[in-house]
Amino acid sequence: MNIAIYCGTSFGDNPIYKEKAINLIDYLSKKDVSIVYGGSKSGLMGLISNEAMSLNMKVYGVITYTLATQEIENTNITKLEKVATIRERKERMEELADAFIALPGGFGTLEEVSEIFTAIQVGTTNKPCALFNINGYFDKLIDYLKFCKDEGFLLQEHLDSLIVSDDINYIYKKLKNHQAPKSKWEILSAS
Known part of the structure; x- marks a missing residue:
């Protein structure tokens, strides 16, 4: 399984974000998982x-040419792809991934x-x-x-399909056993 991880290029002010990001990767390393991410060596992404x-x-990274020239690319990973735009970066990450986990981050995340x-x-x-809800980070979004x-x-079906937890084992099990909801249009036409 390829899991895309969305997270910040900063560490945040609370050390728990770094600690839990490491815990997540340590847990996933014991599973048959590869990581897809935004290609940076900064902040939680680099960590x-x-x-x-x-x-x-x-570890597969996808970064824009512009960001790469600003010397934030991580060249010490399995493969780093460069694309022209942020939009292409997101599309490529979505293509490579089988599942997604968001950690704390800002506007980009x-x-x-x-x-x-x-x-x-x-x-x-x-x-x-999934939202890895470290320290209640995503509570206000929920x-x-x-x-x-x-x-x-x-x-409600779409709200229920979002996996939200601070428990890594729970998140992983939900990702593995995911049942996708019907689209909005299918649900509305059936009612």
């Missing part, structure tokens, strides 16, 4: 890629995971996506998504 390589995992959530909702992907559902902009 997970370097930790995975130290544990003999395969939010954008990446939002695109996967949208693809699940409209039925263009059946791949599972509250917002529940509000979207309460206001009639999100279906």
